[in-house]
Structures are given as structure tokens and as C-alpha cells.
Amino acid sequence: MAGTVTQIMTSLTTVTRAFEILDLLWKLDGAGPTEIAAELDVPNSTVYDYLESLTDTKFVNKEKGEYTISAYFLTIAGRMRYRNRLFQLAQPEMRRLSENTGELIGLTVEMGGVGVILHQEGGDQALSLGTYPGASTPLHTVATGKAILAKLSEDRIDEILDQRGLEARTQHTITDPGRLKAELAEIRADGYAVDWDEQVIGMGMIAVPITVEAEVLGSIGIVVPTKRIQDEAYQADLLDQLQEVQNTITVNYQYGQ
Numbered sequence: 462m463a464g465t466v467t468q469i470m471t472s473l474t475t476v477t478r479a480f481e482i483l484d485l486l487w488k489l490d491g492a493g494p495t496e497i498a499a500e501l502d503v504p505n506s507t508v509y510d511y512l513e514s515l516t517d518t519k520f521v522n523k524e525k526g527e528y529t530i531s532a533y534f535l536t537i538a539g540r541m542r543y544r545n546r547l548f549q550l551a552q553p554e555m556r557r558l559s560e561n562t563g564e565l566i567g568l569t570v571e572m573g574g575v576g577v578i579l580h581q582e583g584g585d586q587a588l589s590l591g592t593y594p595g596a597s598t599p600l601h602t603v604a605t606g607k608a609i610l611a612k613l614s615e616d617r618i619d620e621i622l623d624q625r626g627l628e629a630r631t632q633h634t635i636t637d638p639g640r641l642k643a644e645l646a647e648i649r650a651d652g653y654a655v656d657w658d659e660q661v662i663g664m665g666m667i668a669v670p671i672t673v674e675a676e677v678l679g680s681i682g683i684v685v686p687t688k689r690i691q692d693e694a695y696q697a698d699l700l701d702q703l704q705e706v707q708n709t710i711t712v713n714y715q716y717g718q
Contacts (some may be wrong), residue, residue: 463484478503482511483530486521491529526556530705547678548579550713554706555681561702562683567592569605569668570679571613574621576606579585588664588684598688601641602630604654604668605682612670612677618645633658653700654680657687667699669707673714681706 493506515521563584600606629635657665668682
């Protein structure tokens, strides 16, 4: 029995180490065994064995002694996204919205207490922020995240704040729990979130939640320069278009096949 437990623990440690190496390859944008061994403080030979095994699984590429993350991750991520019903229903509506507004449209979901971009559509005047599907950000730093937070239970909100904290991305980011909860109450009452300069200086956003049968599935947001989102007439026009998209996606999700 003791031997079985030891084998299980050894296997779990091996899996954990493999993911640590994958994470380092991503952060370093490719590396050799020596560089990774130094980061993890383990022997070169151990890292080499891991890298060779990961190369055999298609998750890592090897070229001229350097190992990099392979595009196989994109294949898996793409399959996951296309299996997601919210994505399937939101994509055409987001494309129309980007064409109508010319702005950057984002679909965000909550995973593990952070906001993860599921899809983006860019119009002809869209901001270029270097964001991409799969990128994550603290929920409290941006309107899409706040729109989701406002629909979660108080217990879940507290859990996320305890686990993730309130990191400041700019000097305008809300870092006080009481102030954040007060804003979430306003968002809950208004049905939408709007902010600017809290995640990136010069960037603003207006967002609405996608909720079906009291469950928040995600949120749709329009990303615009700060000056444009501060224009109340323009903000109201964007909100009207967002709410139309929100309604279409919600109805199709509930009653569509």
C-alpha cells in the first residue's frame, strides 16, 4: 500500500514538473535545457528528459537545440472554443457589431476567478492592444469583468477577492473592496458596466453581461479610446447596440437549437 501511494505521489510530481516546464517555455519564448534547469534548480539531464518526452507528445517543438511551445496548443484551444455554444452564438453578432461601430468587440468569460477573452472582432477604427483569445486579466480592472462580477453571488465575489486580490493595473484601478462592491451594486442596477483608464491608460470600455436563467455565461464589451467613451452621446449609442446584441444572444441561447 505504501509503495502504491509513493508511486502516485511521484507521478503527480512528474505531471506538475512537466507543466512548470511548459509554463517556462511560454514565458521565455523558447529555451534550452540549461536555461530551464537554472530556473527550476534541477539537473540539466532531468530537464532534458522532460523536454524530449514533451516533444514526443506534440506539445513542444525542438529545433537546433532549442525547445518551444508548439502550435498544437492552438489546435486544442480552437476546438474548445468552437465547441462552446456561447462563442458560436456570439461570433456573428460580434462581427456585425464591429462592422457597425468600427470598434474592438470582446467576449469574456470567467475562469478560475479571472476574465479570459474567448473571442474578439476588430472594426476599422479598433484599438490595437495586443490582446488575443485566451489572454486573461483581473476581473476588477475592466468593464467586461465587472459586468460578470456584478452577476455573481456575494460569496463567489468574496472568494475571488480573497484568492486574487485587487491588483492595481493603473493609478485608476479600484483596489478597495468596499468601493468595488459599491460599483458592482450600481452595475447590477444599471445592467451594464463602463470605465476607462483602469486597465490601460487611454482605453475605455462599455460592457453588458450575458445571463441565462440567473447564470452569467460571460460578457460582451466594446473597447474604445478613453475620449470616445467619455462622450455621453456616443456611450449611449454603443449601449443601445450592445443591449440589442445581448438580447439576441440570450434568446438564441435559451430557445435556439
